[in-house]
Amino acid sequence: MSLPIDSSYRRRKLWLQQAVFALFRVLSYAVVAVLFLILGFILFHGAGVIDWTFLTEAPTDGMTSGGIWPAIVGTFWLMVGSALFAFPVGLISGIYMSEYAPDGRLVAFIRTMTNNLAGIPSIVFGLFGMAFFVNYLSFGDSILAGSLTLGLLALPVVIRTTEDAFRDIAPSYREGSLALGATKAQTIWRVLLPMAMPRVITGLILSLGRVSGETAPILFTCAAYFLPKLPESMFDQCMALPYHLYVVATSGTDIEAQMPIAYGTAFVLIVIVLAMNLLANAVRKHFEKKLKSK
Amino acid sequence: MNKIEAKNVDFYYGSFHALKHISLDIPQNEVVAFIGPSGCGKSTFLRLFNRMNDLIPGTRLTGQISIDGTDIYGRSVDVDLLRRDVGMVFQRPNPFPKSIFENVAYGLRVNGVKDRAFIAQRVEEALKGAALWDEVKDKLKESAYALSGGQQQRLCIARAMAVEPSVLLMDEPASALDPISTAKIEELICDLSGRTTVVIVTHSMQQAARVSNKTAFFYLGEMVEYGETKKIFTNPDQEATQNYITGRFG
């Protein structure tokens, strides 16, 4: 070879590669180890607290003993409420984006707006929820106001997954249905929706997992510090797991005695997120199998 | 004299037997074309010559391939040195996200050439060799993506030639190009023959006939026939070859 190459260069570049790769490997393992550590730390401390009483009873003695049942129920209702809002609205606007909206500036504009909505910090949603749902529409501090605020938070994700799911369906399916004389609405309802549904549901479940852990949006729209009884209607306030964790971890009469309760609550929250992830995976797998077997 | 010798090569992607028992010799400084229908293994075989398939997990090779008499899958072989000596041009133009100049200089730089004057001179030579110099000499600093598809592919050839490889592998280099660009690429290949060993995979039989000295026909992972290009296209020994080149393929 006639290339003027310093003979040590090759050795150096191979050595550099080894050094860099080793460094990156170490850093990566460190990060994952830390993440596991956090998870493990909370799960380890929380697992000891979890028992039947903890899960099924209300807090007693000024939050220093008893369980978290009302918070579990509250979080459940908030998830249901936000799903009831975010799912239909998100689904329909996602379909609009993919199937109806004329391509070009309008879609770009709506997409930008959706992205912006997704980027707004949750505390701003909380402010808005308080100003709009609680005060302006005078829902008061209620499950309704909290669910709607949380639903807004989940909306961009549902819209985006719906739009992507519909866009990824090959045009031939639409053409095939339209060619048989079906209207656009029929095509969407009978052909496209069933195909897109698994992904939409998966997206919804994942965003609900996220909603279940949000605190800032419900701080001023719904969450109660302590309620002895369960909510009876959607105009009642409720307790919620993330807010409960915040409360027992940062304020109260006896922080020492509250620590186990905080660990237990964090444990339940993590389990919910984990369960939602697993559920989403299971849904995806189930539908994939179904589609394949057809 | 043979530049590349392959003996009893079998190659597997996982459990898929992609290449079956192939032996062939490629003479120095000639152009050899691999033809055959898609999925026949011709590209896979080509990529064995610079160990590109090493990058794909779950692959396995048996048999022996040697270049200049050295087994390139031997233990003491340095893959980066092998690849410096065996250049490659890909199906689609794939310039780096860099300037035109830096694209051509890339191979020199990653191999440790520091001499600026030398790099500048070699870049110019390579671009001239790829018949691109006149078109880009005033915009060497511009992004390579500003070039047309055909220009990009010639840039990729210049990039490969800048490190003076003794073998150039071309994997359907003109399949993504228009006829005029294709003609320019073919001209380049003809220029290279006699100076460099060129192995070209193509799905165009006319192209193989125009540029190559020898042609190998692949079918379903086997090498059906290998010989002088003229003979393959006029009087092949095998019926399968005959069927393929006459377009009577099933």
Added chain:
Amino acid sequence: MKKWIDRIARWVFTVSGFTTSVVILLIIGFLFTEAAGLFRNPIVEEGYVLALNPKNPVKELSAEQIKQLFDEDITNWKEVGGPDLPVRVFRLEDLDQLYTEEQLGAEYEFAGAKIAEQVQQSPGIVAFVPDVLVQEAPGVRCLPDRTIPLKDVLLGAEWYPTATPSPIFGILPLVSGTIWVSFFAILIALPFGLAVSIYLAEIAPEKVHKLFKPVIELLGGIPSVVYGFFGLAVIVPLLQQTFGLPVGESGLAGSIVLAIMALPTIITVAEDAMRNCPRTMREASLALGATRWQTIYKVVIPFSITGITSGVVLGIGRAIGETMAVLMVTGNAAILPSSILEPLRTIPATIAAELGEAPAGGAHYQALFLLGVILFFITLFINSCVEFVSARNKFKR
């Protein structure tokens, strides 16, 4: 019939398509209306005035000066451009000590006169009293009140939203608190995030990738209160010991927690971007004799730099907007920070901590909405950056 359904469906879809746009408009509308109200508030608490002796020539006092007067940090009028005269602070409660109940009247009907009496007696007095009591009192000069100036809010270095007689809404401590915490969070998260994303996208064996990627994505979904709680339980005491701090709740604790929270975002987006780098691009580099590392930093990273940038910017966005975790570990002292090891307070944490106590419609409430507006604009700006970057990317390729 079929046609009608189709038409109705089209209409419903179209209306619904604009939901997000409408929500954004509503958010802007409601946040802005509330926030703008702040600048219609007088400096002195509504319904009250500051009464001075007519001989005192001081014409104007800023909110900060008023606070210092009443905290008795300013004890002489010359410090605020008046005559050399000692300040006497007078609050409504002081009446009860100076006069008996009979003198004031059962319904405070004589209170106005008594205040006037006090004001006339001492030339250096500043009395914080309800305006109805002194409106027509003779010999009392009410300091003309102004509305809260924009400048004092945006450039004010003090945040005392509950100070009387005049709350101070300088947002600089909160803005700088947010910047400090986010800056250090990114400083910590960036090297780790990039290293992990490069490792996962380019170096890790498939098995490791399959294990790490879902874990990292899962951790992106863990609620922020949980991270905050972990920070409170582990990081805060750890920092307190390591640096020998009086309190462990500090900007650094917030930064560390935020860094951990921003990591999944950065890693996921950056890794996806690098995975999108075409295989042939990598092969072309390797085919020239480049090592894998040369290929990564000379080809793959330049190619996916826009995606990597998006990931980092999104991570920053997440850090800036994060509320609960920061609220739990930063100590929430609304002062201009001089060190990252001190307690400080961010914009979102301020909203979360104070909105519950701020009476709806009051100046404090409106000031918190103003913070919301600022936060909204910051995230809008960050989003536009991401959009701009990815738009440029499309143009290039």
